[in-house]
Structures are given as structure tokens and as C-alpha cells.
Amino acid sequence: MPIRDKPLPPMYPGGTFYNSKEIEAVIKVIKAQSPFRFYGPNFLDYSKKFEEEYAKYIGVRYALAVSSGTAALHVALKALGVETGDEVIIPAYSWVACPAAVVACGAKPVIAEIDESLTLDPDDVASRITDKTKVIMAVHMRGAPANLEELQKIAKENNIFLLEDCSQAVGGSYRGKKLGSIGNIGVHSFQLNKNITAGEGGAITTNDELLYQRSIMIHDAGAIYRPIYKSILKIDPIPGLNYRITELQSAILLEQLKKLDDIIRRMRRRKEEIKKMISDIDNIEFRKENDPEGDTGVCLVFFLESSSKAQKFVEKLREENIYTSSGGYPWLIYRPGVADGHIYLFWQHYFDKPQDETVAPKTLNLLSRAVHIDISPLLTDKDVEDIVDGIHKVAKDVL
Numbered sequence: 001m002p003i004r005d006k007p008l009p010p011m012y013p014g015g016t017f018y019n020s021k022e023i024e025a026v027i028k029v030i031k032a033q034s035p036f037r038f039y040g041p042n043f044l045d046y047s048k049k050f051e052e053e054y055a056k057y058i059g060v061r062y063a064l065a066v067s068s069g070t071a072a073l074h075v076a077l078k079a080l081g082v083e084t085g086d087e088v089i090i091p092a093y094s095w096v097a098c099p100a101a102v103v104a105c106g107a108k109p110v111i112a113e114i115d116e117s118l119t120l121d122p123d124d125v126a127s128r129i130t131d132k133t134k135v136i137m138a139v140h141m142r143g144a145p146a147n148l149e150e151l152q153k154i155a156k157e158n159n160i161f162l163l164e165d166c167s168q169a170v171g172g173s174y175r176g177k178k179l180g181s182i183g184n185i186g187v188h189s190f191q192l193n194k195n196i197t198a199g200e201g202g203a204i205t206t207n208d209e210l211l212y213q214r215s216i217m218i219h220d221a222g223a224i225y226r227p228i229y230k231s232i233l234k235i236d237p238i239p240g241l242n243y244r245i246t247e248l249q250s251a252i253l254l255e256q257l258k259k260l261d262d263i264i265r266r267m268r269r270r271k272e273e274i275k276k277m278i279s280d281i282d283n284i285e286f287r288k289e290n291d292p293e294g295d296t297g298v299c300l301v302f303f304l305e306s307s308s309k310a311q312k313f314v315e316k317l318r319e320e321n322i323y324t325s326s327g328g329y330p331w332l333i334y335r336p337g338v339a340d341g342h343i344y345l346f347w348q349h350y351f352d353k354p355q356d357e358t359v360a361p362k363t364l365n366l367l368s369r370a371v372h373i374d375i376s377p378l379l380t381d382k383d384v385e386d387i388v389d390g391i392h393k394v395a396k397d398v399l
Ligand SMILES: Cc1ncc(COP(=O)(O)O)c(C=O)c1O
Pocket: 068, 069, 070, 071, 073, 094, 095, 097, 098, 139, 165, 167, 168, 189, 190, 191, 200, 201, 202
């Protein structure tokens, strides 16, 4: 008999907290007939309000809302001046949008290893720096902060920029500061799988006025003519594209932002409960935490000693119906041969020469032994009990 007879709640943190608040917010925009962010017949200016609230939440001087996380990455890299001939160091485990944004700037993505935290390995980053390196892209992967202290040190020593991609860890922090407020510029995503969502959406955060001004022009087709920009823009115009957010997205995000701390609190609590209750199991190694207080708790990851054991472990867990009804994230993060847009081997179309297993062997080894369990904010006490019982049952069988 399986531990459960049905899957766990879905893993769409912000989306599953939609209620009458988001509905009313959207209806207001529709009734106002004003979905465009800069004006309309009964303009509500929700996008500016969201930017103000988000900047306050992250603890930065400037936030710019954009149409997606990928748009935010592209705008941020361009704002940093990334162009043809430059190199940007990205983690071997992130999301395909990371190399895509680098290539969209005409630059070259350079893969670096991750460590047991599933985020950039600072030593490996240092070894991949060349005189062409312009940016280190620190991705706060699967809810948790990268090793910002070390990465910032390397960036400063080499006079290059540090970009924080907070897409998977919106609302997380590092040593008391919100992610996206520490590097030169922060990138955020509000796509459906993220901690808060408008289906699509993104933001850039920074304390640097010049980067903010450049980002404004880059995200709005270099449209310096808008009256609203008169009091803001002080620099010469630069070209851009259209990555503007809509009022519909901003209206939703204003409501979602009010819920973010509660969503994170729920996930963190459940993650800690499960972690504690399975810590008696020998031969599992929990993911390294660069700052346990800053984790948003979206998942629990542990490494087994071999990929074959890890593979068996996740198959057995599925037999117990320990997986999310949204299909979840692959239970074993890397299964050789199985395509996954989070792993550099499947980004070949973004490189000028093949990136094989020898480029980041440590990353592939870690990910092939990494059991990943989604922690939905909707988990109940009974769900937690089932996950813990399931893991114990499978551990007895496999380990
Ligand atoms: C690490 C990371 N960066 C960037 C993005 C791109 O965000 P979006 O899907 O909003 O374009 C995502 C997710 O989708 C992501 O996980």
C-alpha cells in the first residue's frame, strides 16, 4: 500500500494564493479601461505603485517592473554595458534564460561549477575569469542565496559586476539583506512557478541611479520623449526594446506582494519540519546553506552517495505518491540523457562550441545524486507526515 493515495498539493506558490483580492484588482484595471502602464482613460498607475512597494520591500532605491524575468536579465545585462566581446560567468545549473540573455547582448556565456549549495562555486568562478569577463551572474537557485560574500569579493578584486538573479528566490535574503539588494543589480521573475506571480512578469532592483536610468531606456525602446521621464532621465539616450509591464500584471503583483512573507513563512516552516524529522537517516547529506535564515524554503534537497541510489530513491518515492500534483520539479535533478532546461548540457544552441560533460563535472555529479522535494506552501500536517514516512520507508529499502 502506498503511503498516500493522491499527489501532494501543487507547487505554484503565489498562484495558489490567488483569491478575491487579485480578482478585484484585475477587474479595477479592466473597468478603468487602462491596461497600459503609462496612461489610459481612467489611469490607475499601479505599475509605479508596485515599483515603489517592491523597492521598499527589497530595500533598494530603485525598482523597475518589466514583462518577464528573461526581460529583466536582458535589460540588466545591457544596463551593465554587456556587449559583443564580453564574457558573463553563469552557473552550470540555472535556467536557459541565463545564457539566452547573455547571447541576446552579443556576449559569451561562460559556464562555472556549482557547489553543494546548488549555487555558484566561488573558487571555480575565480578560475574562469579572463580579461573579457564583465559580469558574474549569481543565481539564487531553488529558493536559497548564493555565496554572495565570496562572489562579491571576487567581483571587486577583478573590477567586474555582480548580478543577482533572484528569480527562484524572490523574498529571500542573505545576512539580513534582501536578495537583489546586494550585487550591482538584481533580477526577479514573477512567472507562475515563482514565489509571487502574475503569470509573467519581472523586475530589476538596484541602488545605482545610472543603472536604473539605463534600464528605463532599454526596457522602453529608448523612448526618452515621455513626459514622465523628463524629471528622471539625466543621461544621453541609448537604444532599447519593449519590455514594459502591463497594469494588469502590476495590479496582481501589488496584491501578491502583500502575501509574499506569509507564503515564505509557510514553506520555510514545512521545510524545517521535514528536514528535522528525516535527519535521523544515515547516508544522506543535506544541501549546503549559505544562509539558513535567507532561504525561502521552496524545496528540500539532499544528496545520496551515488546517482543509481538516487534514481532508485526517487522512483520509490513516486510509488508512494510523494510528488506534487503540478508534476513538480524532476525529483532527481539530473538524469543523464533526460533534457532539462536548467542544466548547461541542454543549452548547446547558446554556445559557439559544444559544452560537454568535462566543462562542469562536479555540477553533473552533484545534480545526479540530488533528490529534490518541492515544498508547497499548501502542505498540511498530514502531507508533511506522509512525506516524512515516505522518505523513511524508501530510505530503509534503498540506502
Ligand atoms: C534562474 C532563472 N532566471 C531567469 C528566469 C526567467 O524568468 P521568466 O520565465 O520570467 O522569463 C527563470 C525562470 O523562469 C529562472 O528560473
